[in-house]
Amino acid sequence: MSTVVDTVVNTVRNTLVDAVAPVRQAIRWGVRHGFVRRTLGKRREAGDVTARLVLDADYVADPFPAYATVRAMGRLVDNGVVLNTAHHDLATAILRSPDFGVVGGPSGRAPAFLRLAVAAGGRGPHGPVEPPSMLATDPPDHTRYRKLVARAFSAKAVAGLRSRTEEIATELLDAMAAKGPSADVIEDYASLLPATVIAEMLGAPVEMRRQFLHWGEGAALSLDAGLSFAQFRRSERDLAALQNWMENHLDHLRRNPGDNILSALVHAHADEGKLTEDELINIAMLLLAAGFETTVNLIGNGVGLLTAHPDQLAALRAEPQLWPRAVDEILRYDSPVQRTGRIAQRDTEAAGERFRAGQFVVLLLGGANRDPAVFPDPDRFDVTRANAGDHLAFSSGPHFCLGAALARMEGEVGLRALFDRFPDLALAGPPRRRPTRVLRGYASMPVRLSPATVSS
Numbered sequence: 239m240s241t242v243v244d245t246v247v248n249t250v251r252n253t254l255v256d257a258v259a260p261v262r263q264a265i266r267w268g269v270r271h272g273f274v275r276r277t278l279g280k281r282r283e284a285g286d287v288t289a290r291l292v293l294d295a296d297y298v299a300d301p302f303p304a305y306a307t308v309r310a311m312g313r314l315v316d317n318g319v320v321l322n323t324a325h326h327d328l329a330t331a332i333l334r335s336p337d338f339g340v341v342g343g344p345s346g347r348a349p350a351f352l353r354l355a356v357a358a359g360g361r362g363p364h365g366p367v368e369p370p371s372m373l374a375t376d377p378p379d380h381t382r383y384r385k386l387v388a389r390a391f392s393a394k395a396v397a398g399l400r401s402r403t404e405e406i407a408t409e410l411l412d413a414m415a416a417k418g419p420s421a422d423v424i425e426d427y428a429s430l431l432p433a434t435v436i437a438e439m440l441g442a443p444v445e446m447r448r449q450f451l452h453w454g455e456g457a458a459l460s461l462d463a464g465l466s467f468a469q470f471r472r473s474e475r476d477l478a479a480l481q482n483w484m485e486n487h488l489d490h491l492r493r494n495p496g497d498n499i500l501s502a503l504v505h506a507h508a509d510e511g512k513l514t515e516d517e518l519i520n521i522a523m524l525l526l527a528a529g530f531e532t533t534v535n536l537i538g539n540g541v542g543l544l545t546a547h548p549d550q551l552a553a554l555r556a557e558p559q560l561w562p563r564a565v566d567e568i569l570r571y572d573s574p575v576q577r578t579g580r581i582a583q584r585d586t587e588a589a590g591e592r593f594r595a596g597q598f599v600v601l602l603l604g605g606a607n608r609d610p611a612v613f614p615d616p617d618r619f620d621v622t623r624a625n626a627g628d629h630l631a632f633s634s635g636p637h638f639c640l641g642a643a644l645a646r647m648e649g650e651v652g653l654r655a656l657f658d659r660f661p662d663l664a665l666a667g668p669p670r671r672r673p674t675r676v677l678r679g680y681a682s683m684p685v686r687l688s689p690a691t692v693s694s
């Protein structure tokens with residue numbers, strides 16, 4: 239009898255949960271994106287350039303004149319919702335300051351209706367900008383997470399991955415040559431190279447890499463502010479699918495541990511108690527998605543720039559030792575991550591500017607990387623630029639990109655191998671940009687491979 243009652247109770251509960259789930263999702267969207275869309279929408283109508291950077295599709299194609307405008311307007315530009323800066327020194331000071339964090343300032347300051355709405359919306363799937371993500375956590379938790387994975391991404395560890403990355407590049411180029419004479423360099427190469435490397439590092443099945451890339455598109459959307467409801471639903475759906483897969487995969491690794499990063503994290507959770515279950519899942523998802531969602535843009539943006547600037551490609555052919563600097567110049571000139579944000583944790587000062595506790599500052603990394611005070615003639619793409627590496631493309635301070643050494647190595651190996659194999663590689667049609675604001679890259683880039691190197 240009691241099992242019948244339990245079944246009925248469970249069915250009723252599940253039905254209710256299913257019935258309210260869309261409502262809760264709509265509330266989550268309203269709190270996180272609807273409010274921003276509404277407020278910035280009004281500012282956009284009033285001609286506010288910082289609002290247009292968030293909301294206007296035109297600005298995805300070329301945000302750089304808008305950054306110059308923001309920089310000319312002042313060191314800090316207030317759009318009524320957040321402060322913005324495109325100044326390199328100020329962005330750097332904020333990113334490095336212990337008085338700024340990623341977690342919403344003193345939480346008691348949020349209006350009661352907002353706190354109520356947050357509670358009513360409940361929790362969606364794990365995502366890169368939701369705690370306990372490393373990107374959304376301050377010390378001391380943040381320090382604990384980084385310690386667990388830092389060694390696997392150190393310069394030494396990455397040097398050990400170089401020859402395997404070269405092999406993967408060759409395999410992908412062989413496959414492209416076999417298919418030739420045309421290809422989509424994003425779909426066939428720039429996305430698959432980092433997806434294969436990170437899958438192997440993590441102990442995730444390489445044959446699932448296209449599926450990971452598909453889920454990664456939704457994860458990438460979740461970094462943006464002011465999403466439409468349809469975009470928000472897509473991003474939650476893909477994140478939920480990735481989470482579901484990751485939970486099963488971590489269970490599998492519990493029973494069959496291997497010599498890989500995720501097995502080490504499972505051990506840190508289960509045997510050493512250094513991570514909660516939520517933290518484990520979130521870190522695992524972040525490492526996987528961050529491993530390819532950004533580097534695809536470095537390689538794709540690099541192909542776009544080098545095909546558009548044959549003189550720069552010729553300089554690299556003449557002096558191949560310039561490749562590491564060229565990768566930094568690509569990161570500076572067309573940064574794969576265009577913006578991030580920080581919140582003042584207390585009343586403070588950074589680079590001569592004063593901030594009140596709770597103020598949110600958007601750091602326009604792509605704009606700071608074109609700041610003429612640091613980079614002379616900043617709109618010139620120059621692979622010999624002496625200080626190209628001073629960019630903020632990997633951020634700065636405690637959240638400095640964990641995968642920076644890996645990304646630089648993959649960018650160099652990937653671009654060099656591509657242009658060595660297909661020296662006359664040329665665009666075969668207009669490339670298409672991804673719709674995302676935080677991440678900047680290409681969704682597709684049709685190319686013609688050089689005929690001499692394509693198998694018949």
Ligand code: HEM
Nearest residue numbers: 372373528529532533536575578632633637639640641645
């Ligand atoms: C060109 C490629 C890449 C770029 C431009 C990039 C950029 C960034 C930036 C800007 C941040 C910090 C965001 C902030 O300060 O709020 C970051 C953090 C991070 N990146 Fe990367 N990234 C790249 C590749 C990678 C790769 C290959 C991995 C490998 C898993 C990775 C893993 C991470 C992780 C885990 C964090 C969080 C670090 C923390 O919060 O302490 N990234 N990345």
